[in-house]
Amino acid sequence: MNRKILNISRIVVVFALVAIIASCDDYLNIIPDNTPTIDHAFKNRHEAEKYLYGCFSFLPNHADPTSNPALFGGDEVWYIDPANIVSPLLWNIAKGNQGTNSPLADYWASIQDDSNLQGGKALFTALSDCNIFLENIDKPFDLDKSERDWWVSEVLFLKAYYHYYLFRMYGPIPLIRENLPISSTTEEVRRFREPVDDVVEYIVELLDQSLENLPEEILDVTSDMGRPTKATALALKAQVLTLAASPLFNGNTDYASVVDKKGRQLFPQEYRPEKWQRAAAALKEAIDAAHEAGHELFDFSETTFARDLNAPTILAMQVRGAVTERWNKEIIWGESNFNPDALQRVCFPAWNPNHNSGGIGKSYAPTLQVVEQFYTSNGVPIEEDRDWEGVDPIGIRTGDASHKFYIKEGYQTVNLHFNREARFYGSVTFDGGTFYGNGRISTDDNMWHTPMRGADPGGGVAPTERYSSTGYLCKKLVHYLSSVPEANSSITTYRYAFPIIRLADLYLMYAEALNEVKSSPDEEVYEYVDLVRARTGLKGVVESWQDHSNVPDKPASKEGMREIIRRERLNELAFEGSRFWDLRRWKLSEEYMNRPIRGLNIRGENPADFYQVREIYRPTFGKKDYLWPIRLRVLLKNTNLVQNLGW
Structure with a gap:
């Protein structure tokens, strides 16, 4: 399959099929009364x-900050x-500007609203198209x-993924069987x-069905990379079952009042540990x-x-390369139909005044809380x-x-940038830091x-529409072969x-699930965390905590290991969109997203001025923000739907 074709937006929902489907209702999947049109769409293999x-064209653009809320919508x-280069539209989610009239990153409404989906896509239309394909192939x-x-099998996988994407955002959804x-x-x-459990079961059912005829691996690497395999499914x-087992959906009593017009409780109110076992x-x-x-x-x-x-350079490049090395063996499923060009541009630093003329965005700025989150070299x-006891991080x-x-030798920076783990150096561009x-x-x-600093070209405040708001830039998402003269x-x-x-995502998720299943962590739990840590030169969690932590027994308890695994995920998967969803499924967004956004004094010209911590913004996050609002117009048309909590 020609990968370029996958970039053509909805070219196949041709022959007026989209218009016919969408005219029925906002998301409702009705077979069009236009048999000759469908017959033409399936008259031969080519059509x-x-x-x-x-059906593939509806896949969300994961590398696009204007449509993936996980890139701009949190505290990372x-x-x-x-700003220029990339629209800050979905940044408004992080700033608390979500609403019901025109929700940001709206993936529920119909293709009729395509021009007003605020960065989203009409996934219920996608599900309808998938059904038409399965009924006529x-x-x-x-x-x-x-x-x-x-x-x-591919379309069954897509049906499962589109349901999953909606489920992760909205919770209970209609099932488009x-x-x-x-x-x-x-x-x-x-x-x-x-109800949540019914949604999960249906997604799993679709994925199990897709396994029958998905390939073990992609053989035509030129044309077919990015298509699902058995390992992808x-x-x-x-991931679906881990989400279902997590605190957001496993016995979350915050949603006790969400009952539909049939009287059904849409969120399970009883915690079930067997979900973690599954x-x-x-x-x-x-x-x-x-x-395999x-x-x-x-x-x-x-x-x-x-x-x-x-x-040291190789260790720093481990995690950066795991993301940017094209189709490396760690990637189980990757974005094939969207070029992360704009994302790299807003992450790219400048080294001299010539670099400030327009092509470089230098504005994708890690927050100070994320910079502090990475481990020490221990x-x-x-x-x-x-x-680090008694050490001033900003000294x-x-x-x-x-x-x-x-x-850089001889360059004045701060303690915070010394003796950190290699993932920090591979992920964050900082004042005076190296860039491979x-x-x-x-x-x-x-x-x-x-x-x-200040007027320096790297992240300084010139030009006014392209600079780091925190004094840092994201290095991890820039390929080392990307360049500027x-x-x-x-x-x-x-x-x-x-x-x-x-693969590292699965390792850490597996360790998380095992830790929840077992009464206390054991070697099997440690193994999959330690595999990820070892790649960047870190010792195992038990040894590291015993030798260096003021809480040496932390890995021995379920609660302590839970905290360690979560932090490992935040460090290993930083800037890849994982944190946004993980904090939600762990029910920790209220804790993290109500902390002030902090950075450095970007206008400071010398170290003493630049390295002054400042509060940039104070976001607010309430219980309603864990799930997306359904657009008000959709609720008015379909009176059988109930809105999510708080909206």
Whole structure:
């Protein structure tokens, strides 16, 4: 399948099918009374394949900050307004500006509202199209059975994923098992939201069905990368069941009042530990399938340029490469139909005034709380590290030879930037820090060093629409082969497949599920966390905590290990969109998103002024914000729907 075709927005929902479906209602899946049109869409293999591409075209753009709320909508990065390169529209979610008249990142409303979905997509229309495909794919006379079976499995996977995406955002949703006939009454068209457990079971059922004819691996890497495999489907199933087992949906009494007009409780009110057992089993199956398909943790030391690099640089590049190295073995499912060009531009620093002329965005700014969140070089949190007791994180310190691969020698920065874990150095651009890439890749003896103060070009406040609001930039999402000439800002970005699911995600999720299942953590729980830690040079959690933490027995308890695993996920998967959803499913967003957004004094010209911590914004997050509001117009049309809590 030509990957370029997947970029063509809804080209297959051609022959007026979309208009016919959408005219019935906002999301309601009704079979169009236009049989000749459908017959034409499935008259042969070529036309049917175009319809298949249309089903794929509804996939959310995970690498696009203007449509993926997880990139701009939380406390991980902070933006500027006004800004260019990328619209800050979904940043308004983080600022508490969500609403019911025109919800931000609206994935519920119909394709009729496509121009006003505020960064979303009409996923109920997508589900209707998937049903039309499944109902008619037996019609092409020249489509052989093996290819038909493969396409059916792919569309079953897409149906599951679109339901999952809606479920993660809205909770209980209508299940679009099949399209209703055009003769359906008004009342039949007004579908109900289904209880959480029913939604989960249906998504799992679809994924189990898709497994029958999905390939073990993608063989045509030129054309078909990004299409689902068995490992992809099993990984998604594991994610669904983990979400269902998590505090947001497993016995969450906050939603006790959400009852539909049939009198059904839409959210389960009783905590069921067996949900974690089921999630753990699914995660182990997904991990085993991924291993069998050749997936493994990415290792930058095996790449072409690593042979001439020093160990600190390689360790920092491990997590950065796991995200940006195109179709590396760790990626179980990646974004194939959207180029993360704009995302790289807003992460790219500037090294001289020539770089400020327009091509570089330098405004995707990690918050200070995320900078502080990464571990020390001892593999434990700063606030627990015995070596850091009495150390002022914002105390001025000068770069020396022992830190030269991470900090410019002789440059004045702060203690916070010294003796941190390699994931920090691979993820965050800071004042005086090194930057591997931008044309300097054969050696790490002459890496770039990024100034971020005041009028300095790296992240300074000029130009006014492109600067870091916190004094930091996100390094992790910039491929090391992306570059900009020294004489201008004409940036050339290296395209990569933004990871939707990668193996480290499954390892940490499996450890989380096992920890919830067992009465206390054991070697099996530690194993999968330690595998991820070892890649960047960290020792195992038990050894690290015993040797360096002021809470040495923390890994021995379920509660302590739960906290460790969660922080591991926040560090390992930082800036990939995971934090936004994890904090929600853990019911921790109220804690994190009510803390002040902090950064440095970006206008400070010297270290003493620049390294003054300042409060940038004070967000608010209430119980209603865990789930999306349903658009008011949709509720007025379908009176069988009930709104989410607080909206």
